[in-house]
Amino acid sequence: MSRTTLQQIALSLDISVTTVSKALNSYPDVSKKTIERVKEAAERLNYKPNSFAVNLRTQQSKTIGLIIPEIVHQFFSNIVKGVTDEAEKNGYVVIVMQTNQKFNREKETVEFLINKQVDGILIALSDETVDYEHLLRSQNLDTPIVMFDKIANTVACSKVLIDDVKAAYEATEHLIKTGCKELVHFRGPLHSQNAIDRLEGYKIALLDYDLPFKEENVYLCEEMSFDMGREQARKMLDENAKVDGMFINTDLVAVGAMAEIKDRGLKIPEDISVIGFSNWFLSSVITPSLTTVAQPSFSMGKISFNMLLSELTNKRNNTKVTHETIHLPTELIVRDSTLPL
Amino acid sequence: MSRTTLQQIALSLDISVTTVSKALNSYPDVSKKTIERVKEAAERLNYKPNSFAVNLRTQQSKTIGLIIPEIVHQFFSNIVKGVTDEAEKNGYVVIVMQTNQKFNREKETVEFLINKQVDGILIALSDETVDYEHLLRSQNLDTPIVMFDKIANTVACSKVLIDDVKAAYEATEHLIKTGCKELVHFRGPLHSQNAIDRLEGYKIALLDYDLPFKEENVYLCEEMSFDMGREQARKMLDENAKVDGMFINTDLVAVGAMAEIKDRGLKIPEDISVIGFSNWFLSSVITPSLTTVAQPSFSMGKISFNMLLSELTNKRNNTKVTHETIHLPTELIVRDSTLPL
DNA sequence: CTGAAAGCGCTTACAG
DNA sequence: CTGAAAGCGCTTACAG
Numbered sequence: 001m002s003r004t005t006l007q008q009i010a011l012s013l014d015i016s017v018t019t020v021s022k023a024l025n026s027y028p029d030v031s032k033k034t035i036e037r038v039k040e041a042a043e044r045l046n047y048k049p050n051s052f053a054v055n056l057r058t059q060q061s062k063t064i065g066l067i068i069p070e071i072v073h074q075f076f077s078n079i080v081k082g083v084t085d086e087a088e089k090n091g092y093v094v095i096v097m098q099t100n101q102k103f104n105r106e107k108e109t110v111e112f113l114i115n116k117q118v119d120g121i122l123i124a125l126s127d128e129t130v131d132y133e134h135l136l137r138s139q140n141l142d143t144p145i146v147m148f149d150k151i152a153n154t155v156a157c158s159k160v161l162i163d164d165v166k167a168a169y170e171a172t173e174h175l176i177k178t179g180c181k182e183l184v185h186f187r188g189p190l191h192s193q194n195a196i197d198r199l200e201g202y203k204i205a206l207l208d209y210d211l212p213f214k215e216e217n218v219y220l221c222e223e224m225s226f227d228m229g230r231e232q233a234r235k236m237l238d239e240n241a242k243v244d245g246m247f248i249n250t251d252l253v254a255v256g257a258m259a260e261i262k263d264r265g266l267k268i269p270e271d272i273s274v275i276g277f278s279n280w281f282l283s284s285v286i287t288p289s290l291t292t293v294a295q296p297s298f299s300m301g302k303i304s305f306n307m308l309l310s311e312l313t314n315k316r317n318n319t320k321v322t323h324e325t326i327h328l329p330t331e332l333i334v335r336d337s338t339l340p341l
Numbered sequence: 342m343s344r345t346t347l348q349q350i351a352l353s354l355d356i357s358v359t360t361v362s363k364a365l366n367s368y369p370d371v372s373k374k375t376i377e378r379v380k381e382a383a384e385r386l387n388y389k390p391n392s393f394a395v396n397l398r399t400q401q402s403k404t405i406g407l408i409i410p411e412i413v414h415q416f417f418s419n420i421v422k423g424v425t426d427e428a429e430k431n432g433y434v435v436i437v438m439q440t441n442q443k444f445n446r447e448k449e450t451v452e453f454l455i456n457k458q459v460d461g462i463l464i465a466l467s468d469e470t471v472d473y474e475h476l477l478r479s480q481n482l483d484t485p486i487v488m489f490d491k492i493a494n495t496v497a498c499s500k501v502l503i504d505d506v507k508a509a510y511e512a513t514e515h516l517i518k519t520g521c522k523e524l525v526h527f528r529g530p531l532h533s534q535n536a537i538d539r540l541e542g543y544k545i546a547l548l549d550y551d552l553p554f555k556e557e558n559v560y561l562c563e564e565m566s567f568d569m570g571r572e573q574a575r576k577m578l579d580e581n582a583k584v585d586g587m588f589i590n591t592d593l594v595a596v597g598a599m600a601e602i603k604d605r606g607l608k609i610p611e612d613i614s615v616i617g618f619s620n621w622f623l624s625s626v627i628t629p630s631l632t633t634v635a636q637p638s639f640s641m642g643k644i645s646f647n648m649l650l651s652e653l654t655n656k657r658n659n660t661k662v663t664h665e666t667i668h669l670p671t672e673l674i675v676r677d678s679t680l681p682l
Numbered sequence: 683c684t685g686a687a688a689g690c691g692c693t694t695a696c697a698g
Numbered sequence: 699c700t701g702a703a704a705g706c707g708c709t710t711a712c713a714g
Contacts, residue, residue, distance in 0.1 A: 003482075005707060016685045021709060031683060048456045052397040053707035056690050061393070071425075072418045081412055084437065093457060096425065096437050115389045116434060141344075226626065255626050285567065285596050287628040346691060357701045362693060372699060394691035397706050686713085697702085 004047040013041055024049075055117075060316075063093045064308060065113035067123040069101045069150070074280050075297045076124070079148070082301020083122060090309060092119075101223070103128040110134045114143055120308045124150040127189040127223075144311045144321070148304040151193055158311065159325040160304045164194050167293045167330040168201025171247050171275045174291070174332055176209045178339040180245025180273055184217045186232055186257065188224060188249040198249055198277065216240075221253050229256025237264055244272055251276035251283045251292055258286070258337070273338040288336035296328045303328070345388040354382055365390075396458075401657075404434045405649060406454035408464040410442045410491070415621050416638045417465070420489070423642020424463060431650060433460075442564070444469040451475045455484055461649045465491040468530040468564075485652045485662070489645040492534055499652065500666040501645045505535050508634045508671040509542025512588050512616045515632070515673055517550045519680040521586025521614055525558045527573055527598065529565060529590040539590050539618065557581075562594050570597025578605055585613055592617035592624045592633055599627070599678070614679040629677035637669045644669070 006024075010017045015034070022030045023038035024047075041047075055061050066083050068076045080096055087094045095118065099106040106126045111134070113121055121143060123135070132155050135145055139157070148160040175183055185202045188195030199218065206213045217240070219232040229252065236243060237260065248254040254276035261272055268274055268288055276283055276292040283290035303326060314321045347365075351358045356375070363371045364379035365388075382388075396402050407424050409417045421437055428435045436459065440447040447467045452475070454462055461484060464476070473496050476486055480498070489501040516524055526543045529536030540559065547554045558581070560573040570593065577584060578601065589595040595617035602613055609615055609629055617624055617633040624631035644667060655662045 007707075017708085018685050018687090018710085019683090021707095022684090025709085027710095029683060034683080050397070050707050051457055052393050052402070053690090054709080056391070056393040056397050056692090057707080057709050059690075071412075071422055072415060074413060077413045077418045080437070081439065084412075084439065088438075088453075093436050095434050096421070097429075098422065098425065112429075116392055226622075259626065281567075282623055282626070285600065285623070285627055348691075358692085359694085359701050359703090360699090363700090366693085368694095370699060375699080391691050394706090395693080397690090397708085398692050398694085400706075684714090688709105688711090690708090692706090693704105695704090698700090 003050065004042075004045040005050070006047075009038065009041050009045060009047060012045070013037060060119050061093075061117050062091055063095060063116070063118050064305075065109075065116070065118040065121045066094050066096045067099060067106065067109050067113070067121065068096070069099050069124060069126050071096065071098055074282075075149075075278055075295070078297035079124070079301040079304075082298040082303075083305045084301075086302045086305040090305075092305075092309070099126040101126045101128060103131070107134045110138055114138055114141055118143065119312055120144045120146070122146050122148065122304050122308055124148055125152060126150075127192045127195075130191050142315075144308065144315065146304055146308040146311070148300055149194070153193065156323060158307045158323045160300055160307060161325070161327060162295050162300075162330050163327045164197030165201040165204070167277070167295070167332075168198035168247065169205045170201075170330075170332050171277070171293055172202045172205035173209070174334070174338065175245040175247060175273055175275060176205065176211065178245075178269075178273060178341055180339075181211070182217075182240070182242040183211065183245045183247065184219065184236055184240070184243050186219045186221050186229065186246065186248040186253055189222055190220070195249055202247055217243075221249065224250040224253055226252055226256035226259075229253035229258075230260045231256075233257035233260035237261070237266075246272060246274045248274060248276050251278045251280040251290060254290055254292070254337075255282060255286055258290070268337050269339045275332075275338060279333055283333075284335070291335045291338040292333050294331045294333050296330075300328055344391065345383075345386040346391070347388075350379065350382050350386060350388060353386070354378060401460050402434075402458050403432055404436060404457070404459050405646075406450075406457070406459040406462045407435050407437045408440060408447065408450050408454070408462065409437070410440050410465060410467050412437065412439055415623075416490075416619055416636070419638035420465070420642040420645075423639040423644075424646045425642075427643045427646040431646075433646075433650070440467040442467045442469060444472070448475045451479055455479055455482055459484065460653050461485045461487070463487050463489065463645050463649055465489055466493060467491075468533045468536075471532050483656075485649065485656065487645055487649040487652065489641055490535070494534065497664060499648045499664045501641055501648060502666070502668060503636050503641075503671050504668045505538030506542040506545070508618070508636070508673075509539035509588065510546045511542075511671075511673050512618070512634055513543045513546035514550070515675070515679065516586040516588060516614055516616060517546065517552065519586075519610075519614060519682055521680075522552070523558075523581070523583040524552065524586045524588065525560065525577055525581070525584050527560045527562050527570065527587065527589040527594055530563055531561070536590055543588055558584075562590065565591040565594055567593055567597035567600075570594035570599075571601045572597075574598035574601035578602070578607075587613060587615045589615060589617050592619045592621040592631060595631055595633070595678075596623060596627055599631070609678050610680045616673075616679060620674055624674075625676070632676045632679040633674050635672045635674050637671075641669055 023035045279294035364376045620635035
């Protein structure tokens with residue numbers, strides 16, 4: 001069974017391919033009657049446009065690329081879901097690619113998508129990325145970029161993110177208000193803007209509440225893993241016996257830290273309060289359940305797609321393309337790993 | 342900046358487009374020297390083939406569709422990772438689509454991918470699917486299908502799965518060997534082949550160990566969720582006070598059931614032993630940690646892609662296409678939710 | 683309102 | 699070894 005072509009419809013109705021094409025696309029200069037006949041025939045013959053030919057002719061693919069660090073991660077898989085849902089509604093296809101947090105893979109991936117002639121790219125940067133040449137190249141080649149979650153401040157493009165400083169501030173403030181005095185922060189990778197901003201929020205909160213900021217109370221987690229959380233908690237517990245509150249970048253790391261704390265026979269939250277970040281499903285079912293910061297993922301995906309779409313539309317209509325930055329709201333979810341207010 | 346075309350390379354070297362094309366594809370009837378010159382020029386001009394044109398000409402897209410019930414699920418996101426990793430190595434692009442376990446969406450999705458002219462489709466069926474018309478249609482239109490994990494026995498195609506009967510048997514057997522007498526099974530949806538086979542394994546194990554199979558000890562979970570697990574556990578605890586062992590289809594459901602059991606003041610595993618299925622990360626960090634069945638996901642994705650790829654290759658070479666069914670090994674991971682042997 | 687013709691960028695059967 | 703030509707299936711500027 002081979003596909004029906006415009007040619008075949010034209011033949012069957014004894015009119016030209018041109019007219020068939022115009023009729024199917026409802027051009028105004030085709031008679032109502034012809035449009036009707038053509039559409040009926042197309043239906044009957046189960047005609048589906050050959051997208052390769054359409055792409056080649058129109059020079060657009062109705063395909064976008066989505067680049068994320070890692071799909072096996074609830075936050076990002078939710079992003080994927082938001083993006084693909086929205087894309088589908090608008091007749092777009094999404095190619096999902098992962099960098100595994102490697103800068104080199106990120107460069108290759110962008111290159112690959114450009115070669116595949118996607119109409120635009122949605123990207124959350126890898127934590128290693130400090131050079132943005134590949135993104136500028138994409139923009140120069142007329143493939144617009146929208147960044148979400150893991151962004152670079154210096155690249156001129158639309159961005160969708162949360163207010164990490166504010167979210168971290170609120171988490172730290174909650175620890176302080178529930179009585180914690182010696183606050184530790186487990187920070188994320190050095191180049192991650194999220195990590196930088198969350199550390200900043202932690203600092204500002206300490207300052208506002210007249211608590212000293214101590215460099216040695218900030219622990220670096222190069223990767224967001226259970227093991228890393230456990231390891232740094234081990235180090236922390238060996239070094240500082242006074243810690244009574246922890247604000248930890250990412251729930252997964254927090255869960256690792258909690259395991260170590262519990263293994264040492266310390267009580268959460270009585271001895272040490274813990275707040276995570278992301279509100280993974282995980283955090284609601286571990287013992288004790290984890291107080292954390294919920295961040296929108298599904299809607300971040302949807303909104304990111306729509307920003308890219310409007311940019312593509314404007315480009316096609318030669319309307320001026322402007323860049324926007326949207327901050328989505330976060331929420332502190334209070335559970336059992338922190339003391340009552 | 343617009344893209345370099347074959348035309349431009351030809352012009353710059355004063356040879357024909359034909360020769361350029363052949364040279365780039367290393368046809369044997371082009372001189373070494375020409376090949377060299379052409380490749381050098383292509384490199385210099387940063388030539389990238391226009392994939393739309395190539396697709397249109399060669400009638401293949403080097404794109405496959407991947408259909409899964411739900412991406413926000415560790416098992417499936419791992420599958421996606423396995424598939425995309427392997428696809429990329431082979432120059433293929435993957436379009437990921439979700440059915441959200443809806444049969445109608447599954448039909449639409451298959452239709453969509455056929456229209457997009459993917460070379461083949463990888464699919465895990467929705468739990469609602471009982472009619473396979475859409476899959477046969479895809480095969481008739483020359484778009485091969487490979488099924489994984491959630492399959493239909495009656496469709497003739499290659500399949501990649503685990504031996505659910507055996508895996509369930511081993512889990513149930515472990516409960517029996519650790520001393521459980523009154524065994525309950527939480528089964529999955531009625532039409533899910535996985536669920537059917539796991540129930541079967543549970544039954545056979547009971548039989549082999551001379552324990553009675555009781556219809557009322559099988560609880561139906563229409564969906565695999567935390568809430569469903571809690572709800573059915575509630576029902577079970579109200580109805581049957583003697584239960585001392587549970588084999589639960591899917592970790593997530595098991596975690597919900599455990600929450601209910603703990604809320605009732607019962608001890609796991611002292612009062613009731615629990616075994617889940619899937620080995621989510623989650624199971625290793627809850628309290629008590631959950632004994633479960635590990636099933637390969639990443640490698641299932643890789644293998645599924647490779648089976649589809651070889652089918653596509655055979656098709657192109659007019660080699661006979663044969664269907665295979667591959668069973669991947671599972672492993673019982675013993676943790677703290679079951680008694681020692 | 684309809685249609686002949688050009689062309690998007692490639693590949694390949696064929697001729698020389 | 700090289701190249702002229704046809705053609706994949708569509709869209710669109712142009713003529714009538």
